[in-house]
Amino acid sequence: MLERRANPVGRAATAGVPRISLGGLRLAVLDVEQTANFMIDMVSPVRRVRRPLYLTSANGEVLSRCSTEPMTGRLFRAADLINADGQPLVTVSRLKSSTPLPERVATTDLFGVVARKATAAGLTFYMFGADEEENAAATANVQNMFPDLKIVGRSHGYLRGDALRAKVDEINALAPDYLWVALGVPYEQAFVEEFAPRLTNVGVIKTAGGLFNFLSGSRARAPKWMQDIGLEWAWRIWLEPRRLFWRYLTTNPRALYLLFNKSRPLNTDSTLQG
Template identity: 35%
Template sequence: MQWTYLPSMTIGGQQVVTASRSELTEALISDCHAFRRNDRPFGPRLVFDINGHGLSLSKTDASYRSALASADIIHADGGFLVTLSKRLNPTPITERSATTDLIHDFALRAREEGIRFFLLGGSEAVNAACARNLEEIYPGLSIAGRHHGYFSHEDADAVIDLINHSGADVVFVGLGKPNEQLFSVKNAHRIRSGWLVTCGGCFNYVAGEYDRAPEWMQRNNIEWLHRMATKPKQFFWRYLTTTPHALWIVATEAMKQRREQKT
């Protein structure tokens, strides 16, 4: 079985799909239906996000870097990657595909197509609120199962059994970087679903624990500034250190590519 093809480009040393949110959504629907028909025995399609934090982490954490290399899709959760891609590549990333938006895009179409979700991650309260809100916003959406993210290594087998018995087509893994990527790669061969999607703190937004930035900040790809300002204890130091590092990575990789093209 072939997954739906999505073109990609290289930015900051990572292969990132150039697909729009709607194209990613249709790929999910197509792949999940194909998975149901063929029952792929060797695991789901691994769908990871990349932003400034992730790009920086890929250069400092070897295990995370290795996990990224196993992804089937890496999409641009970070808006600055979209902006820079338009300056560095003739076929840039179409738009930012933040998981906080994609989960709603996916839910709308999943409801129409009977695609079932499993939510893994967050606290029990956040996880339950996220499931409840998705079902209220999208009546008819099937949340096949859910589990909080505070489980031990010893409990992982039971969590995977819960996922598999739920019959979910899409598993959202919100354990934070790098844990969600490491968990996904380690256990993909044991999980029976169409897509395995890492989503960071996405459940907190759906649950209403976090507020999105104003629309104008989202449109200009500077939502990270809003997060840094509104939750300084959680995000200030992260963005202060990783954003400059990520920009340096993109710049140095772009210069390296140009030198290679000239030789």
């Protein structure tokens, strides 16, 4: 998949979305509600393009990895839209830009808003990723929260080779308006690069990271006060110290450096769409 700057389809579809360059990535200057409205608008018959739109999210860890892992950086720069899923990004944008990020767009928050709007509009979801137990529990909980939401299918993400290709073709035949892909960075981004050309009947692909763990109830979100001051990473370390301590110890300092040294002060595309 081409980088957005070399992709005329993606550029045309997202031309009305303002962006700022923050930490080396171009991020959408949209809040949760505006992002959800954009996602709803882009699956209308008159706005659909010849392939699914690819939306992903970035936090400090992503900024750090994009700067040190060329493949990860390329996969993120191919996205049609990147949201800021990290409070430190919002805070630094207020120091570096005259049009800062309005708020953190956490995928867990965004999912609920899109689900509510999709239910009202009769639009459809497919939930792909995590293991079978997590995927099944997440899908069941979502259906309980939104009884009228049309979930046309679900699948765990532990598929490879022919089984994965067959599943992708099955998803395409079901033609969901939104495909939520929860495989973790950079595997979900690599999935989009490989399979977007086969998913021509899908409206939007949104990468989802650990979303299904939160939806299933197996993982708790940080208290809101920790989210608001940018300490959700500390909460996650407390929950999973063995897995996450070294990761954040190495990525957080680099992310801070990038935020203060690889950011441009002005939005670069257009005015904010209400």
